Amino acid sequence: xxxxxxxxxxxxxxxxRQAEVVLGAARVFARRGYDQTSVPQLxxxxxIAAGGLYHYFGGKEQxxxxxxxxxxxxxxxxxxxLLAEGxxxxxxxxxxxxxxxxxxxxxxxxxxxxxxxxxxxxxxxQWAQVRERRKRFERLVEGLLRRIADDGAARxxxxxxTLSALLGMVNHTAQWYRPRxxxxxxxxxxGYVDLVVG
Amino acid sequence: xxxxxxxxxxxxxxxxRQAEVVLGAARVFARRGYDQTSVPQLxxxxxIAAGGLYHYFGGKEQxxxxxxxxxxxxxxxxxxxLLAEGxxxxxxxxxxxxxxxxxxxxxxxxxxxxxxxxxxxxxxxQWAQVRERRKRFERLVEGLLRRIADDGAARxxxxxxTLSALLGMVNHTAQWYRPRxxxxxxxxxxGYVDLVVG
DNA sequence: TCGAAGTTCGAACGATCGTTCAACGACCGT
DNA sequence: ACGGTCGTTGAACGATCGTTCGAACTTCGA
Numbered sequence: 001x002x003x004x005x006x007x008x009x010x011x012x013x014x015x016x017r018q019a020e021v022v023l024g025a026a027r028v029f030a031r032r033g034y035d036q037t038s039v040p041q042l043x044x045x046x047x048i049a050a051g052g053l054y055h056y057f058g059g060k061e062q063x064x065x066x067x068x069x070x071x072x073x074x075x076x077x078x079x080x081x082l083l084a085e086g087x088x089x090x091x092x093x094x095x096x097x098x099x100x101x102x103x104x105x106x107x108x109x110x111x112x113x114x115x116x117x118x119x120x121x122x123x124x125x126q127w128a129q130v131r132e133r134r135k136r137f138e139r140l141v142e143g144l145l146r147r148i149a150d151d152g153a154a155r156x157x158x159x160x161x162t163l164s165a166l167l168g169m170v171n172h173t174a175q176w177y178r179p180r181x182x183x184x185x186x187x188x189x190x191g192y193v194d195l196v197v198g
Numbered sequence: 199x200x201x202x203x204x205x206x207x208x209x210x211x212x213x214x215r216q217a218e219v220v221l222g223a224a225r226v227f228a229r230r231g232y233d234q235t236s237v238p239q240l241x242x243x244x245x246i247a248a249g250g251l252y253h254y255f256g257g258k259e260q261x262x263x264x265x266x267x268x269x270x271x272x273x274x275x276x277x278x279x280l281l282a283e284g285x286x287x288x289x290x291x292x293x294x295x296x297x298x299x300x301x302x303x304x305x306x307x308x309x310x311x312x313x314x315x316x317x318x319x320x321x322x323x324q325w326a327q328v329r330e331r332r333k334r335f336e337r338l339v340e341g342l343l344r345r346i347a348d349d350g351a352a353r354x355x356x357x358x359x360t361l362s363a364l365l366g367m368v369n370h371t372a373q374w375y376r377p378r379x380x381x382x383x384x385x386x387x388x389g390y391v392d393l394v395v396g
Numbered sequence: 397t398c399g400a401a402g403t404t405c406g407a408a409c410g411a412t413c414g415t416t417c418a419a420c421g422a423c424c425g426t
Numbered sequence: 427a428c429g430g431t432c433g434t435t436g437a438a439c440g441a442t443c444g445t446t447c448g449a450a451c452t453t454c455g456a
Contacts, residue, residue, distance in 0.1 A: 035233030119231040168370025169363035
């Protein structure tokens with residue numbers, strides 16, 4: 001269904017439209033729920049015909065996978081870049097959490113869908129790549145927390161428990177953050193880090 | 199559909215069976231997802247015929263509401279009882295979080311469904327009571343955190359942000375806790391409280 | 397400007413959904 | 427022990443689901 005390989009201009013247009021559809025689908029799914037949104041309903045909100053979706057996606061579930069990829073790929077890429085920059089473990093953690101919170105807030109709809117459909121992500125065969133990306137990101141954070149604990153500077157009760165707590169609070173941000181709220185992204189992220197490292 | 203009023207013995211049997219169905223449905227929904235589980239599938243796993251469910255519930259969504267009630271009612275009741283017992287704010291917080299984590303772990307399936315179906319809970323008209331119970335519980339925790347902040351003992355960066363963080367980490371526990379894990383419920387709860395109050 | 401390739405449409409498909417209901421065995425109160 | 431209610435069954439319903447596909451429209455390359 002995508003254009004034949006070799007035609008760069010067409011490929012780019014195809015990819016841009018596809019990403020646009022994914023973005024819109026994330027917004028609709030976050031509000032109405034993935035399963036409770038029928039393909040005709042989704043198509044109507046996106047302003048295209050129902051059948052037209054299948055030009056860009058093999059099926060409804062592949063669209064869901066694309067939403068999760070659009071969420072996880074840049075997050076993991078940015079996290080790896082930050083860790084390569086050097087600095088103390090605590091400095092790196094602070095930078096990582098800032099980037100992470102910014103990402104959660106920016107991709108709030110994606111996050112809500114991602115959390116909502118955890119049962120699909122955890123079980124399906126074709127979800128292995130999404131699961132692995134999530135795992136890799138969590139390991140990055142865990143490594144950082146272990147370095148901080150080993151430095152002895154902070155009094156983390158338990159690195160694994162702290163990791164779970166941090167995952168919980170940051171990801172939960174998607175459920176209450178509002179664009180014109182009292183706290184900006186940096187204040188939220190720093191507040192989280194202060195809780196964790198004291 | 200329930201037995202006629204006045205027959206206490208029948209009413210009790212009916213209520214017990216109903217609660218049993220809710221419990222089983224929570225387990226199935228947590229694994230397969232609410233929407234992705236058809237009524238015939240659910241009925242088969244519960245060991246009854248599809249039509250039989252409608253003896254206890256007006257429809258599939260009322261069953262979902264019952265799951266959330268079975269989760270929130272005892273949690274709120276116990277929280278209110280703990281707050282009535284007296285003690286310093288920090289002591290009360292520690293007791294409340296212990297009870298809360300125990301509840302999340304005990305009703306892990308309910309929690310997973312509750313979080314999974316957030317979009318339904320937030321929007322539907324008949325979900326107002328569930329929303330209000332959730333709100334009331336959150337206000338209880340918020341009041342406790344404000345008392346701690348006012349006492350000046352701990353260095354909470356922001357009571358509202360701390361509340362969101364605590365909600366996130368405790369509720370997230372349902373997604374990683376395993377019965378024979380390294381940490382027991384009390385250790386988890388105390389770890390969370392230590393992060394929050396320092 | 398012309399043929400080809402890419403994109404969109406919308407009617408139609410079989411499958412499956414949530415729900416209803418008449419009927420039957422089990423158990424209650426008397 | 428008997429009449430009535432309760433609990434359960436499973437077949438059947440209309441509605442709606444995700445998906446397909448051939449035709450119409452648009453854009454690209456030359």
